[in-house]
Amino acid sequence: MPVNLAEPDPARLLPVTGVRLGATEANIRKPNRRDLLLIELAPGSRVAGVFTQNRFCAAPVTVCKQHLHPRAGDGIRALVVNTGNANAGTGEPGTRAALATCAAVARILGCEADQVLPFSTGVIMEELPVERIVAGLPACAANLGDANWLDAARAIMTTDTVPKAASRHLTLGGVSIAVTGISKGAGMIRPNMATMLGFIATDANVAHVVMERMIREVADHSFNCITVDGDTSTNDSLVLIATGKAGNAEIGSTEGGDYEALHAVVLSVAVELAQAIVRDGEGATKFISIAVENGSDVAECKAVAYAIAHSPLVKTAFFASDPNLGRILAAIGNAGVRDLDVNRIRLWLDDGLVAADGGRRPDYVEQEAARVMQQAEFAVRVDLARGSARATVWTCDFSYDYVRINADYRT
């Protein structure tokens, strides 16, 4: 069961003017599930994206970059997303399959193939069944509507147990703006620049160069702060869409109140979507926030936070609600931070200081620490006492079900 993660309420997912969504069952891998999503964008929409840093990036990621780059994100008219097959590790035939998908969408919507962005998620190294995608697209087009965000979130699920969607509203210069997004992902989650798949749309009017900056900043403080198992996927993509249909004055720079206001709302949606992925992490029973502060720089704070978040010994102790502080300290010692003085490190579980001076606090009470770790959600805080930088990473525990899910995934 996901931790503190309810199904989104469709009534709270605001439509975004200029964005229509339609899903269908295309039988890509398994019957009787919606596995194909078409997102249609009104003319004039702009798109910016960040993508996986895995060297084995998937064919659709390569095609997305090719289609975004020459037009600087202007003129994109559609996104097409399939589950069941990642079209990764598929070589040159995989690229042709992604391009064929774009061409099929273009024929239906009456645009050019390079105005379409393709996304795939699912099993790696299997040939993409393009003909099933092409056969399913007319049904997607027939289903297009601006109220279908929850359907869309459901159509991009793989090992997710709950659809993930979030929505916010703001006002810029008296104009009402909507920001709505969806995401998916539960395993192979340690995004680097982006998550498995995340799509955030707004009807705000924003210059493309500003969107590029915004999506990078937002990714760094949302999807790039989560980890389930430390494996960066071949398909990670986070996309920001701005249709410009709200009618606000164009946000043309990253200075000023309008940028700040929109950035804050987009970040808030992104954090909710990113945290939803961790809460729904494969086999997760707990959501853990790991904050590392007073490091020399952000990089070493993140290194320490990820060393804790990726240690199988720490993650199984989280699962067991076992305050095995030694495993956490050993992980800190393994993070590769040079000249770390371990005797100055302090460690908290929620608000309780449990370790300092190279060992446990004299007033440490194991039952109290265990009580903190029995919660569905708790915080680990580390003070490195070396500087003033900080970083936070969100992760989950490591349970029997993680092994079950990943040993059974393809069978």
Next chain:
Amino acid sequence: MPVNLAEPDPARLLPVTGVRLGATEANIRKPNRRDLLLIELAPGSRVAGVFTQNRFCAAPVTVCKQHLHPRAGDGIRALVVNTGNANAGTGEPGTRAALATCAAVARILGCEADQVLPFSTGVIMEELPVERIVAGLPACAANLGDANWLDAARAIMTTDTVPKAASRHLTLGGVSIAVTGISKGAGMIRPNMATMLGFIATDANVAHVVMERMIREVADHSFNCITVDGDTSTNDSLVLIATGKAGNAEIGSTEGGDYEALHAVVLSVAVELAQAIVRDGEGATKFISIAVENGSDVAECKAVAYAIAHSPLVKTAFFASDPNLGRILAAIGNAGVRDLDVNRIRLWLDDGLVAADGGRRPDYVEQEAARVMQQAEFAVRVDLARGSARATVWTCDFSYDYVRINADYRT
């Protein structure tokens, strides 16, 4: 059940002249188990060691370095090893406890405290019960004998299911030389310079400076090539003892046939002891050798091999005998190798080429790949096609039992 790992035959463990071993039940953490080992060395013995790189190194590791350094490994008369408590993350009181243990051994054997090396393994961040160790030492001393290698291996076990010992024989200049070693470890295993605990003794006569070089080279090609869960322990120590009692002409340099011959035999013992740790890895059902070749340098070959060996997704696929090649390729893509051309990479399972040109081989047959992975022992081979360096890492799979063992460890 450990993979291909039988209990050592005590008749095959050669005594090493000048080394006597004695174990006892000291009730350090649990009753009715041998948890304290004393190794007495004859005068004139030399000792060299390599230790954990974890910044939270344990108190006994600090004391070992202090006792080895000023006398350059000469004059060490005893090693004392306890299980049940790692004396790590214990601050200044932990150092005092390790020194008190040395002093107690010195009183019994009639030597100085700084001629004793202390080793501890077990739970982290608990106070070392020095009084129980001191109370147990007379029984250890009473049990000292040169045929007790298997008893010694058993006395240093923690979550190990099988004692680990290996022995070889060689002749140098007509003189018969014995090399016998023991090791322990099953979790928190990704040694960096050394393993959890490994002790290798020979009666060869070797200069200390030569031993220092030999133990580093041996560690790099044995204990530093294994990983169970990617966590480097706070207590890792690998120690080479040379009593000089065999009577061969002193090996005074790393040039020449005698060095080569002894090095080869010590390495062979170390590899057997290191692989035994992986075969007995917590929850392990399979032993997997991961060879990466034709990299630019050894560091990138090791990075790729460890990325595969540490991926929870790859390890659970190993457990399921699921040839999910995409997970292996994704791990290679995540290894942080700059400018890696993924289309040139080739991947083998045992002798079968399964992936090339950025995807699966056209003649790939999944059932054949699954058959390879169903074996208790198999090899993954990766050709990076960038240079001529190579590295091999040995690891195990990731099963339900890994979670069970680590969620239950302290309870």
